[in-house]
Amino acid sequence: MTCWNVLGLTPDADTRTIKRQYAALLKKTRPDDDPEGFQRLRDAYETALDWSQTPPAPESEDEASTPERDATLAQRYASAMADGTALSLEIHVLQRCVDGDLTAEDSRWAFETFNWLTAWQRLELPGMLVDTLERQQRARLQQPLQQALDQQDENAFLAVYAARHEHFWMNNHPHAEWFNAWLARLLSHHAYWSGAVFEAVCAGQGWHGGADHNCPPGDWATLLRRQQGPVFLARQRALAAEPPDSPQQRAARLLLAPMSLGQRRAFAQRFDEYDWKACQALSADIYADHVRVAEAMPGGTVYFWQGWDSAMDTWPWIVALVISCLVGVLVKAERLAGAIVPTLGQGVLWSIGAVVCAGVAWQAWRPFAHQYRVQDERLSQRLPRWISPTHLPLLPLRDLVPGLVVAVALGYVFGPFASLTLVAVLALIGWIKRPLTNHHSPWTARHPGWAIVGTALCVVAGVTLYAGLNMLDKQHLVTRNQGLQQWTERLCSRMPRNAAQCQAPATQAQWYGQEARR
Incomplete structure (x- = not known):
């Protein structure tokens, strides 16, 4: 252990620092309590003072650039070995090496001679210098x-x-x-x-x-x-080009096929839980080993699809069913004068039943249609493109058959006008959604202010519409001052029975009151 290890200093410490550190350590090491520790501290203090007062003279800059530089350092080390100051010289050279004052040749000589950073280096070297x-x-x-x-x-x-x-x-x-x-x-x-x-x-x-x-x-x-990444990517791109017969093929198509963001979103709406698991596994592999491929995906991330797996993609059907039921009961109603709000209430009840029945039927139909996904994709290629309001062709088994069944059911209950309303609303929603799906973030995230304003306007419009329809109904309802009530209740309830205007038979003015003068 060197004096520097005992004092907790580096060899470049000056005399003032050495004395201050010695005074601080002397308070912890008393000669009466620990004579050996005190003697060790005293020896280290004296050695450090001698080192700081008479350091080995560094070589000049001219000598540092001459071929004789290595020989001079070796000769100094040989002299130090002879007079017993080899450790001090080594510590001095180590300090200069840490400070960057040695040339590459000097550093090589010092490493080879002193065996620094090896199992054979001196144990007495300052630990702080060795770590540095x-x-x-x-x-x-x-x-x-x-x-x-x-x-x-x-x-x-x-x-x-x-x-x-x-x-x-x-x-x-x-x-x-x-x-x-x-x-x-x-x-x-x-x-x-x-x-x-x-x-x-x-x-x-x-x-x-x-x-x-x-x-x-x-x-x-x-x-x-x-x-093996290039082989892996080539295999996944080949899977993306094949018919989506398996979850792995569908996941590869969603991530690696040359599709727009809207087409990817429409394609992802047809995924089931096994497809999303395959997509998660493939995304993790690409994220870990193929950063460039991930950065080229929408939004610069391989997880651009996050949120789609839990998104509610059946809301257009719910909206279309509600509107179709409301239109159906309005068209089928025998009398609307004074009964618009109650009729719409009946339509809401019908729409709730229709949504529940359609949801249950869809849960049973979806797995069956998913089994024939490949055949469904092939059949969709034969359909005209104009009938699809989304980015991808409609699938006959998955999309058209359920839609046809719902439209026929609505037509049977409410008439053909309700079926036409269902088709028109679905087409309108698809036409509105189509440009919005080309953006990575939802419209509400890109325009938060307009989303709040739009929601508020919809609430105000709904309340205003209800109030207006309610007022319209009241104009056709009989109030307490209307109808065939007894004339005495209308004009003579607070008058004497012998009043002339209250004697029978009642006149038209007595029977209808103020309404007779309108």
């Missing part, structure tokens, strides 16, 4: 390799990696193990990937498929997967 030297040397090895990958320069990385043996300390334990683990993490987690870099590193580090290879097991699986 280790961090500096590791950073000098890491930075060029990291920078080459950041710049996606394959040749620069290979050149720096081939010159790694110039850092001769790195071949010693435990630095070789550290470098091996760090290199595996760098290649497995960096966004850039090069097959040539991976093969060169495998050859240099002894990574192979055997049981005794040097690559950490956790990173080796990732590296192999990234090396």
